[in-house]
Amino acid sequence: xxxxxxxxxxxxxxxxxxxxxxxxxxxxxxxxxxxxxxxxxxxxxxxxxxxxxxxxxxxxxxxxxxxxxxxxxxxxxxxxxxxxxxxxxxxxxxxxxxxxxxxxxxxxxxxxxxxxxxxxxxxxxxxxxxxxxxxxxxxxxxxxxxxxxxxxxxxxxxxxxxxxxxxxxxxxxxxxxxxxxxxxxxxxxxxxxxxxxxxxxxxxxxxxxxxxxxxxxxxxxxxxxxxxxxxxxxxxxxxxxxxxxxxxxxxxxxxxxxxxxxxxxxxxxxxxxxxxxxxxxxxxxxxxxxxxxxxxxxxxxxxxxxxxxxxxxxxxxxxxxxxxxxxxxxxxxxxxxxxxxxxxxxxxxxxxxxxxxxxxxxxxxxxxxxxxxxxxxxxxxxxxxxxxxxxxxxxxxxxxxxxxxxxxxxxx
Numbered sequence: 001x002x003x004x005x006x007x008x009x010x011x012x013x014x015x016x017x018x019x020x021x022x023x024x025x026x027x028x029x030x031x032x033x034x035x036x037x038x039x040x041x042x043x044x045x046x047x048x049x050x051x052x053x054x055x056x057x058x059x060x061x062x063x064x065x066x067x068x069x070x071x072x073x074x075x076x077x078x079x080x081x082x083x084x085x086x087x088x089x090x091x092x093x094x095x096x097x098x099x100x101x102x103x104x105x106x107x108x109x110x111x112x113x114x115x116x117x118x119x120x121x122x123x124x125x126x127x128x129x130x131x132x133x134x135x136x137x138x139x140x141x142x143x144x145x146x147x148x149x150x151x152x153x154x155x156x157x158x159x160x161x162x163x164x165x166x167x168x169x170x171x172x173x174x175x176x177x178x179x180x181x182x183x184x185x186x187x188x189x190x191x192x193x194x195x196x197x198x199x200x201x202x203x204x205x206x207x208x209x210x211x212x213x214x215x216x217x218x219x220x221x222x223x224x225x226x227x228x229x230x231x232x233x234x235x236x237x238x239x240x241x242x243x244x245x246x247x248x249x250x251x252x253x254x255x256x257x258x259x260x261x262x263x264x265x266x267x268x269x270x271x272x273x274x275x276x277x278x279x280x281x282x283x284x285x286x287x288x289x290x291x292x293x294x295x296x297x298x299x300x301x302x303x304x305x306x307x308x309x310x311x312x313x314x315x316x317x318x319x320x321x322x323x324x325x326x327x328x329x330x331x332x333x334x335x336x337x338x339x340x341x342x343x344x345x346x347x348x349x350x351x352x353x354x355x356x357x358x359x360x361x362x363x364x365x366x367x368x369x370x371x372x373x374x375x376x377x378x379x380x381x382x383x384x385x386x387x388x389x390x391x392x393x394x395x396x397x398x399x400x401x402x403x404x405x406x407x408x409x410x411x412x
Contacts, residue, residue, distance in 0.1 A: 001366065001371070001383050012317065013382065014382070015382035016400075017378055019376060019410070020390075020412065021409055022411075027378075029375055030373060030374075033372065033373060033391070033392045034368065034392075035381055036366075037365055037386055037389075038398075039079055039386045041385035041400075041401075045082060045117070046074065046081060046327040046342070047081060047329055048070070051081070052102065052105040053067075055109070070331060070347050076357065077353075077356060079113055080114060080115045080117070080324060081326075082118075082162075082270070083105070083116055086123070087123070088127055089126060094130050102154070103153075116158045117161065118154065119161075119162040120161075120162040121147045121151070121163050124173050136183050140195065143183070147203070148199055148202075151203040151207065155204045160210070162210050163196050163211065164192070164196050164211055167184070167192070168215040170184040172185075189226075193211065197232045197234065201233045209233060210235065211223075211224065211237060212239075212271075214240040221260065236268050236323065237260050237266070238270040239267060241312075243272070243273055243275075244280040245287075247274060247312065253315050257316075257319050261319070265321075266322075268326070273340040274304075274305045275301065275338050276301040276304070276339045276352065278295070292336075295333070295336075301339070302351050302352070305352045306351035309356060327356075342356065364384055382401070384401075395412055
């Protein structure tokens with residue numbers, strides 16, 4: 001199997017000794033064993049919010065057929081997705097959250113091998129408009145209760161959360177009035193971060209909790225440093241890279257990685273985009289301010305998106321601090337009408353989809369192998385970290401290569 005030592009991606013690989021025993025406990029010697037990888041440990045993610053109506057049976061006819069085709073393409077690459085817990089969407093009417101609909105979608109995805117993250121528990125954008133009717137004290141109380149409720153309701157389904165989103169700009173956000181900016185302005189960034197993280201951690205101590213931001217300058221770095229000094233239980237740092245205005249390039253990406261790897265926390269590249277059409281003008285400060293009637297792909301843009309995506313993923317996957325990469329929007333036009341998806345609106349795969357699939361399911365995927373047990377009934381399974389199916393004497397068992405690389409036994 002794979003050589004896990006002499007390899008620049010050795011941090012993504014491992015090995016495990018597996019001893020195969022008969023029912024009587026006697027080692028199965030000199031027996032042929034087929035080994036194949038069935039999933040990655042690394043979280044290759046993408047958003048596809050249409051899975052919620054699809055899984056809930058809300059689509060009919062050709063619309064449902066297309067959604068089924070798109071979900072098949074999605075599942076062929078990704079083992080991780082982000083669900084839209086935007087408060088204003090999730091609970092547009094106070095006391096009437098979309099809990100059951102989201103639970104059905106969550107279970108549908110988990111049954112298909114997809115791990116889930118909820119995004120976000122606290123954010124000033126797309127928050128509940130009815131917060132504006134309250135005092136700041138009540139807004140904070142309702143926000144914390146919302147976190148406790150949703151983290152508890154989805155424990156065991158959604159165990160990764162963007163607890164708070166875009167805090168750097170949160171207290172000075174001036175596009176429109178909202179309850180979360182009000183309380184962040186009053187409490188200060190670190191106090192609010194501490195409150196929301198404490199509520200999430202106490203509710204589900206085993207959850208992976210992220211802070212997430214598009215700001216990659218020293219402002220975010222200083223905020224994280226202050227939060228950690230204040231005892232905030234940040235489990236991973238979320239970094240957005242929406243590249244509508246052009247690919248960052250390898251050098252900038254390395255600078256960002258160097259800046260945030262110093263905290264010795266896992267890094268999640270949570271929101272990644274590259275467009276397959278014209279590049280958004282550089283003078284735009286807030287990407288949401290760029291409004292167009294349509295934003296089509298171009299032949300040159302399609303090839304550029306694929307090439308830049310491949311370079312971006314190679315750069316991130318080579319860094320041992322990175323635990324996940326999430327592409328933001330599986331289909332074109334989902335955000336700002338941008339052609340940033342991996343498939344078109346009518347379900348046709350783009351070159352970027354093909355490039356990513358080659359990486360995830362070919363180059364970074366351990367090839368099936370036939371091994372033979374030794375005199376002790378042992379084989380060594382090696383390759384990219386993840387789940388492996390072991391077939392021996394007509395029986396199939398599962399072995400995981402990951403954080404636990406201790407020898408294990410399979411009893412037939």
